[in-house]
Amino acid sequence: xxxxxxxxxxxxxxxxxxxxxxxxxxxxxxxxxxxxxxxxxxxxxxxxxxxxxxxxxxxxxxxxxxxxxxxxxxxxxxxxxxxxxxxxxxxxxxxxxxxxxxxxxxxxxxxxxxxxxxxxxxxxxxxxxxxxxxxxxxxxxxxxxxxxxxxxxxxxxxxxxxxxxxxxxxxxxxxxxxxxxxxxxxxxxxxxxxxxxxxxxxxxxxxxxxxxxxxxxxxxxxxxxxxxxxxxxxxxxxxxxxxxxxxxxxxxxxxxxxxxxxxxxxxxxxxxxxxxxxxxxxxxxxxxxxxxxxxxxxxxxxxxxxxxxxxxxxxxxxxxxxxxxxxxxxxxxxxxxxxxxxxxxxxxxxxxxxxxxxxxxxxxxxxxxxxxxxxxxxxxxxxxxxxxxxxxxxxxxxxxxxxxxxxxxxxxxxxxxxxxx
Numbered sequence: 001x002x003x004x005x006x007x008x009x010x011x012x013x014x015x016x017x018x019x020x021x022x023x024x025x026x027x028x029x030x031x032x033x034x035x036x037x038x039x040x041x042x043x044x045x046x047x048x049x050x051x052x053x054x055x056x057x058x059x060x061x062x063x064x065x066x067x068x069x070x071x072x073x074x075x076x077x078x079x080x081x082x083x084x085x086x087x088x089x090x091x092x093x094x095x096x097x098x099x100x101x102x103x104x105x106x107x108x109x110x111x112x113x114x115x116x117x118x119x120x121x122x123x124x125x126x127x128x129x130x131x132x133x134x135x136x137x138x139x140x141x142x143x144x145x146x147x148x149x150x151x152x153x154x155x156x157x158x159x160x161x162x163x164x165x166x167x168x169x170x171x172x173x174x175x176x177x178x179x180x181x182x183x184x185x186x187x188x189x190x191x192x193x194x195x196x197x198x199x200x201x202x203x204x205x206x207x208x209x210x211x212x213x214x215x216x217x218x219x220x221x222x223x224x225x226x227x228x229x230x231x232x233x234x235x236x237x238x239x240x241x242x243x244x245x246x247x248x249x250x251x252x253x254x255x256x257x258x259x260x261x262x263x264x265x266x267x268x269x270x271x272x273x274x275x276x277x278x279x280x281x282x283x284x285x286x287x288x289x290x291x292x293x294x295x296x297x298x299x300x301x302x303x304x305x306x307x308x309x310x311x312x313x314x315x316x317x318x319x320x321x322x323x324x325x326x327x328x329x330x331x332x333x334x335x336x337x338x339x340x341x342x343x344x345x346x347x348x349x350x351x352x353x354x355x356x357x358x359x360x361x362x363x364x365x366x367x368x369x370x371x372x373x374x375x376x377x378x379x380x381x382x383x384x385x386x387x388x389x390x391x392x393x394x395x396x397x398x399x400x401x402x403x404x405x406x407x408x409x410x411x412x413x414x415x416x417x418x419x420x421x
Contacts, residue, residue, distance in 0.1 A: 012040060042349065045313045046357040049394075052303075052310035053361025056393050058372060059303030060386045061365070062296040065376035069292040072377075075187075075221015076122060077163030078281035082256050083121060084248035084263060087275035098271060099238065099246055100174065103155060105270050106250055109262050114251040116158030119243045121281070122223045123288055132194070132234070133206040140209070149190055149232035150223050151207065153241040159185070159218060161249040169201045169216030172237035182240055185216035190232035207234060226288055226377060249281070256280040295375045307397055314401035317350045322405045329412045339410060346409040347402050358394045362387065 086102070099117055106115045131145035156173050159166055167188065176183050184207070191200035191214070200214045212234075220230050248267075252259045260278045267276050322329070329342060337345075365372075365381045372379035380386070 009044075041317065042353060045317055045350070046353045046360070048313045049310050049354055049357025050361040050364065052306040052397075053358045053390060053394055054364045054368075055299065055303040055306040057362060057365035057381055057386060057390045058368070059296070059299040060389045060393075061372055061379050061381050061383070062292070062299040062376050064383060064386060065379055066289075066292040066296045069226055069289055069377040072222070072226050074122070074226075075164055075219055075223075078285055080253075081161065081163070081249055081251045081281040082259065082263065083279055083281050083284060084250065084267065085277040085279075086117075086246045086248055086267075087277075099155065102248065102267055102270050102274075103157065105266050106248065106263060107157075109252075109259070109266055111252045111254045111259060112250055113253060114157055114161040115248065116161040117155040117238065117246045117248050118158050118162070119153040119241075119245045119247070121162075121247055121249070121284070122221060123225065123285055130207060130234075132232075135204045135206060135211060137206060140206075146205075147190065147193060147232050149186075149234050151234050151236060153238055153243040153245075154185075154235050155238040158249060159235075161251045163251070164221065165219045167217045167219055169214070171216060172235070174239065176237040177239040180240075182210045182212040183215045183237060184212045185218055185235040186214055187218050187233040188220045189230040190234060191217055193232055207236070210240075212236075291375075292377050299375075307393070310394075311397050311401040314350050314354060314398060315405065317353075318347055318402050318405035319408075321346050321349070322409050326412065329409055333412050342409055342412070343406055347406060350402065351398060354394065354398045358391065362390060365390070 086099075103115055103117065106112060129148045130151040131140070131142055132147040132149060133140060133145055137144055154172065156171055159171055166185070169185070172183065172185060184205075186194075186200060191203075194200070194205065195203055200217055203214045204211055205214075206212065218233075218235065221233075222228060223231055223233060250259070250263060256278075264276055264278060267274060325346070329345065332342060332345065369379060369381055372381060
């Protein structure tokens with residue numbers, strides 16, 4: 001591609017030279033008419049500037065998307081929390097009592113402020129699509145269900161350890177067992193979709209064949225990815241569920257590296273045969289932020305390269321104009337042309353191409369909103385900050401590219417030119 005481009009666009013000026021008349025060129029000289037015809041190089045420069053503006057806009061959109069992704073409300077606070085995946089399959093006679101003992105042991109570790117278990121943490125999948133039925137339903141078919149929420153099994157204390165706010169009602173407790181009425185904590189979206197504006201506490205629904213009463217309402221969050229719309233969620237008590245998966249969530253005042261050793265010793269002391277995998281909660285979410293980081297890096301690099309090409313193109317065009325029109329500029333200065341008139345004669349066309357190309361690139365960026373949304377979190381090319389940043393960037397690129405040619409044009413000395421001629 002590089003060699004082909006060099007040959008193709010190198011042949012264009014060579015062809016122009018071969019087709020020119022030497023006698024006519026000696027008569028007229030290299031001076032251009034102030035309103036010379038539209039040339040191929042103008043078209044190429046305009047397209048180059050438009051592409052630059054498009055990529056600069058996309059890069060700024062990606063930066064804004066990354067900032068939004070880093071500050072999106074998750075409904076939980078991973079910072080300061082550790083996760084311990086517990087594999088109890090190798091433990092003989094493992095039971096919910098084993099998990100309860102582990103939780104109580106970890107709660108007594110110095111610096112631990114909250115601890116609880118959950119069947120699966122958010123952003124790592126989860127049981128989505130569990131049908132929910134209204135009380136009195138006789139045919140438990142999917143067509144009769146009213147919701148298909150995420151369903152998590154949690155121990156008492158998980159919401160506190162996760163940093164998820166309980167908006168009303170109570171958390172599940174160790175007294176919620178298979179011998180007591182079945183209860184659940186639901187999130188705001190679940191309550192709104194099931195009962196509208198009716199207070200959800202005390203309302204009932206059927207899940208997994210069990211008539212279940214709502215005892216608490218937790219805040220909404222993100223459960224599958226950062227771009228999902230609000231989803232309904234039901235949290236079921238650990239002692240009222242048959243789930244075998246368990247992730248221990250531990251919130252501590254110390255850094256993960258400082259508390260991990262104490263946690264591993266404590267859990268192994270309770271059950272030596274348990275398989276434990278410790279990791280920082282923010283580390284498990286790195287894959288969720290990675291697309292935004294990758295898009296920012298890729299589009300940023302492309303925007304930087306495009307900006308370098310645009311600067312080169314504008315500088316080349318302006319410098320070419322100055323070199324070809326030195327005699328004309330000298331005559332203009334000798335006849336009393338002002339500095340602004342000299343600048344306009346040299347840079348008028350490149351700056352016009354900069355303006356037209358920038359507008360075209362900006363419009364192309366705005367029209368690519370749907371495509372950018374597949375790459376960038378909450379992409380919005382028409383964001384005033386993005387538009388303003390892109391326009392300012394292109395203006396600075398134009399100033400940087402034209403500074404040297406402008407200085408050379410203003411330094412024209414008619415007497416020197418005459419002596420040279």
